[in-house]
Amino acid sequence: MTRKCLWLFALPLLLFACGGRTAVNNDGNHSQFSYAQLLTVNLSDGTVSVSDPWRQGKTLQTLKATKPLKRVVVFTTVHCQLLEYLGVADRIVGVCDAKYILIKDIQRRLALAKGAKGKIEDCGNSMSPDMERIIALKPDAIVLSPYEGQSMQKIERLGIPIIYAADYMETSSLGRAEWMRYYGRLFGCERKADSLFHVVDSTYQSLKAYAAKLPKGRSILTERKTGAIWYTPGGKSTIGVTIRDANGGYAFANDNHSGSLALNFETILAKAGESDIWAFKFNGTRPMAKADLLREFDGYKALKAFRDGQIYECNCSVKPYFEETSWRPDYLLREMIILLHPDAKLGKLRYYQKLG
Structure with missing residues (x-):
């Protein structure tokens, strides 16, 4: 993902630079965040550099906020949720993929009449956004999640600063969550962001210590078959690490991949078929039943968790799993x-429920 170096001094809200071929400097003038591996703060001028997750040693973007962002277009529901947590969701003036946003107040504001106070505009699909509508909103910045090989030329030509939200490329869940401290700096709510992350970190560590004192937990198989492939979390992925921190069993715990493993069903059955429980996420209009799963793939009945009725589902159409857990x-x-x-x-489960 190549970026031209650019400083937009004319924009009063944000001094913005991005360099796809800039080397990351880790000398004494720079400080890493506690968990986030892709973020580095320059202590001398307060700029924050985002390492390119696809090109080792390169910088994806460098940003320094001079005044808080007041008007933003947000392409992802995940980042809408963060702004809600930080108390600055009122600064969202436009969103993409509106139908997937499970935040009630944002849906309320999307439904407001044009020109109404607090109105949020639907800027279309994040893969092909409505450029004219974005321009008309006159945002201070656009918040979007980049991906490898993505062409940004059309959006970059708008001349609006872009916040490349590459937090999802962190290899630890606390690393991703710590990006809230970075975003807090951009929106002028640094203290609130730091305070929230302190709560997240301390609560996580307390839960981890609690789980470590429990007997070894049940083993788990996650997700389901997609076509001919079953995508299951690698042992070093955020889910793999979470299972480990929960003191549970996972067939792929010793795997060293930080992403997903693409496996066939035969491998899943051989390595994880005897897992005690099976938990998966899906999008649907109603809860699933065993019959639905068998219509999808008859081989599921070979799983121990299927036979024992230990199946848990998370319907992401109604449960804010991705928005919150990020x-x-x-x-x-x-x-x-x-x-x-x-x-x-x-207490009770927040996202999953046992299959009826």
């Missing part, structure tokens, strides 16, 4: 402890 990995760890330790006294 910034609250402590929520996900708590969920995993409850799933893997039925006797844990942590």
